């Protein structure tokens with residue numbers, strides 16, 4: 370082993386351990402440190418044949434690295450990141466690079482970037498997607514920070530990232546918090562994708578399909594346009610049996626969804642920027658509603674509704690749900706991209722949306738065949754105002770919409786909640802409607818608040834107020 374390591378990682382939980390093994394497997398010697406030293410010892414002992422250097426204090430860790438030092442943090446997002454940085458600051462030298470690879474909030478990353486830059490260090494806020502397996506075999510990496518820091522980390526990032534068609538799933542996203550921001554949007558889109566799949570599942574369930582029959586459908590879909598990691602794992606999850614009872618595993622799992630916050634962050638950022646992400650919003654809210662299990666159980670016997678049983682032609686339902694899922698999925702991505710474009714303009718990040726779609730093709734949770742079409746759309750027109758208006762997607766939405774409408778109508782008439790399918794369809798219909806009902810809304814605003822309105826028969830920018838009749842109650 371060399372005296373000094375090429376790379377160091379702090380935080381040996383599931384993501385950290387797997388990233389270390391990935392980096393080491395590319396020929397780098399890696400120093401490791403974990404707050405609880407037993408985890409360090411157990412990890413290094415379990416991989417005694419690897420070029421790993423265990424350290425038990427932050428000082429020992431820093432001293433074990435070649436300069437400029439490359440220190441990656443894989444600790445719990447939030448206060449833990451600041452606590453580790455505080456410990457590192459007195460020990461680092463100018464130009465050393467600190468990379469936060471956790472799911473940090475991008476505004477925290479911007480604060481840390483300013484903090485460390487002012488002290489002469491280099492900071493990279495890098496989103497890492499792909500979970501445990503991605504970290505080990507090749508994640509999608511979204512690094513933000515100065516271009517010079519990216520260049521210094523590029524050889525390691527490119528060697529550990531997933532590869533698609535020979536290209537590594539990593540690129541310099543932009544300055545400051547841009548990397549963590551894009552990872553947050555990735556997670557928001559992931560929420561949307563997952564919820565849409567769950568809505569397809571609930572329709573199939575209402576049609577009386579067994580878990581194995583549904584698994585067959587998802588497996589078949591994974592061979593076509595919907596080919597993606599999430600469709601693939603859904604098929605596998607549905608086929609899984611509980612060893613104890615022999616029943617499908619999914620039937621035994623409590624219907625209360627957890628969440629760690631990145632979906633909600635996406636909603637808050639969308640609200641801050643007046644961008645509509647209704648599919649992602651529906652997905653986050655569906656998790657919240659699912660968590661209200663006790664109330665749902667109580668309400669289920671008090672609030673009536675139609676029988677949630679679909680007596681329909683099964684093959685036709687499967688084909689229609691496929692088209693509804695695909696169209697809704699496009700909307701979910703279109704909304705996420707719209708939010709990224711808005712923030713890119715606001716923050717001067719110059720985000721390459723086509724490039725971002727391309728690094729999401731491998732390693733990450735939302736990896737999917739159809740991302741190629743997003744890359745092509747932005748390569749053909751980098752100023753594309755909205756994904757729905759790209760030729761491929763325009764055609765897809767026009768073709769799939771009849772099935773989409775029928776699925777949403779079928780679900781509504783049978784009392785089956787499909788919040789993400791229907792939010793997506795409403796967004797589609799709102800955006801393609803030349804004249805909405807907001808004329809009446811403007812009248813209401815002017816009526817009670819003298820907020821004024823523009824007129825269709827006068828130039829834009831001229832504002833009018835009407836002396837509305839007095840209301841006598």
Ligand code: NBP
Nearest residue numbers: 380381382383384404405443444445446449452471472500
């Ligand atoms: P966790 O998010 O569960 O964090 C556990 C690690 O943080 C342990 O090494 C723990 O050390 C360390 N830590 C904590 Br907690 N407080 C600390 C402190 N004050 N000082 C030093 N270390 C501290 O681990 P994870 O699931 O591997 O995720 C790591 C990061 O990657 C998170 O930001 C997560 O959101 C992100 N991420 C996770 C996934 C995933 O699939 N799990 C995917 C993508 C991104 P200890 O052993 O001493 O308690």
